[in-house]
Amino acid sequence: MSISPENCAILAEAIEQTCQTLFITDARGTIIYVNPAFERLTGYSREEALGRNASILKSGEHSADFYAAMWAALRAGKSWRGRLVNRRKDGSTYTDDQRICPVKGENGEIKYFLALRHDITREIQLEEQLAQSQKMESMGLLAGQISHDFNNLLTIIIGSMELISEDLKPGTVGHKLATEILRSSKESTNLIKQLLIFARKQDATPVVVSLNEPVKELKVLFDNLLGRNVSVAYSLADDLVKVKIEPEHFKQAVMNLAINARDAMNGSGAMLVRTYNAGPEGLPPSLPRGVYAVLEVGDTGPGIPKDVLPRMFEPFFTTKPKGKGTGLGLSTVYGIVTQNKGHIFAANSPRGGAVFTVYFPAILA
Numbered sequence: 001m002s003i004s005p006e007n008c009a010i011l012a013e014a015i016e017q018t019c020q021t022l023f024i025t026d027a028r029g030t031i032i033y034v035n036p037a038f039e040r041l042t043g044y045s046r047e048e049a050l051g052r053n054a055s056i057l058k059s060g061e062h063s064a065d066f067y068a069a070m071w072a073a074l075r076a077g078k079s080w081r082g083r084l085v086n087r088r089k090d091g092s093t094y095t096d097d098q099r100i101c102p103v104k105g106e107n108g109e110i111k112y113f114l115a116l117r118h119d120i121t122r123e124i125q126l127e128e129q130l131a132q133s134q135k136m137e138s139m140g141l142l143a144g145q146i147s148h149d150f151n152n153l154l155t156i157i158i159g160s161m162e163l164i165s166e167d168l169k170p171g172t173v174g175h176k177l178a179t180e181i182l183r184s185s186k187e188s189t190n191l192i193k194q195l196l197i198f199a200r201k202q203d204a205t206p207v208v209v210s211l212n213e214p215v216k217e218l219k220v221l222f223d224n225l226l227g228r229n230v231s232v233a234y235s236l237a238d239d240l241v242k243v244k245i246e247p248e249h250f251k252q253a254v255m256n257l258a259i260n261a262r263d264a265m266n267g268s269g270a271m272l273v274r275t276y277n278a279g280p281e282g283l284p285p286s287l288p289r290g291v292y293a294v295l296e297v298g299d300t301g302p303g304i305p306k307d308v309l310p311r312m313f314e315p316f317f318t319t320k321p322k323g324k325g326t327g328l329g330l331s332t333v334y335g336i337v338t339q340n341k342g343h344i345f346a347a348n349s350p351r352g353g354a355v356f357t358v359y360f361p362a363i364l365a
């Protein structure tokens with residue numbers, strides 16, 4: 001079977017213009033064709049890629065056995081499909097669902113390999129978010145059980161200590177110790193309260209509001225909290241859709257984000273508070289389709305290290321020195337947001353600095 005010259009031209013044009021990344025190697029794996037989508041994805045220009053072995057894309061994240069199995073299938077004339085982590089010219093990696101098909105000559109000998117890429121960034125994001133929410137769910141259950149029981153015990157300890165210290169003479173060692181026990185117990189109650197928020201064991205009376213209202217109420221507090229060297233810029237959408245939330249809890253969450261921004265910026269920098277509408281198109285893949293009011297809190301700090309990102313919402317996870325951080329700020333935020341049927345994402349802004357994005361479903365009147 002042969003293709004007519006017209007069809008050849010059509011094929012060439014289609015392959016050149018498709019957004020599907022595609023390249024062809026000879027039987028030894030030397031690259032003999034790449035399309036423009038390949039150039040865009042990998043950062044290698046056609047001139048740079050041609051004549052080189054496909055192993056320039058190797059990320060080093062797969063074992064020798066992995067590649068051996070792939071080549072065994074290909075040399076046997078079978079096509080191969082799998083998830084491949086590849087490396088771009090700039091050293092960053094990307095994940096492909098890659099299909100490689102041998103192209104055979106008339107005698108059945110392998111002439112070329114055609115590598116086609118299916119972009120699975122979205123699927124991977126979904127998998128990661130699902131794993132993340134399951135982890136937070138189980139932590140919530142654990143934290144809820146412990147903090148509930150512990151809270152009850154603390155109530156007994158505090159009640160009893162109050163009675164005991166009434167009987168003790170002020171100024172005595174016993175009285176001092178009793179006061180100290182009371183102080184520590186009350187501090188523990190505060191910690192437990194935050195854990196209870198994370199574990200969704202809080203009473204809430206949600207109301208229908210625009211997120212702009214609680215944000216505006218926080219302005220004065222921010223000025224005091226953040227210090228003179230942190231500026232705060234606001235960009236609040238006039239047409240923001242209403243949401244149903246518990247405003248006091250929400251304010252607590254935004255405060256926690258602001259405190260973290262301050263800490264990250266080490267006392268000087270800029271915080272940006274934005275609200276806008278999002279959806280139904282262009283939402284993060286894990287969000288149910290719909291319209292959302294979004295709050296974004298960004299800072300000009302150093303951003304979030306890659307290994308911190310997946311763990312930062314866990315209760316007691318902190319990178320701050322002992323005595324500085326409790327690791328309960330973001331778990332409280334997470335609890336409040338999810339309790340109010342919202343979703344929260346942490347990311348690094350392309351300009352540097354961390355960005356926290358919170359979505360609440362719109363209440364459409």
Ligand SMILES: Nc1ncnc2c1ncn2[C@@H]1O[C@H](COP(=O)(O)OP(=O)(O)O)[C@@H](O)[C@H]1O
Nearest residue numbers: 260264303312318319325326327328329330354
């Ligand atoms: N704005 C931010 N920029 C960079 N890292 C952050 C930011 N906010 C939080 N983090 C990271 O997340 C961790 C957990 O935050 P959090 O739960 O509030 O606990 P804590 O502030 O007590 O450490 C912090 O220790 C820090 O490593």
Ligand SMILES: [Mg+2]
Nearest residue numbers: 259260329330
């Ligand atoms: Mg904090």
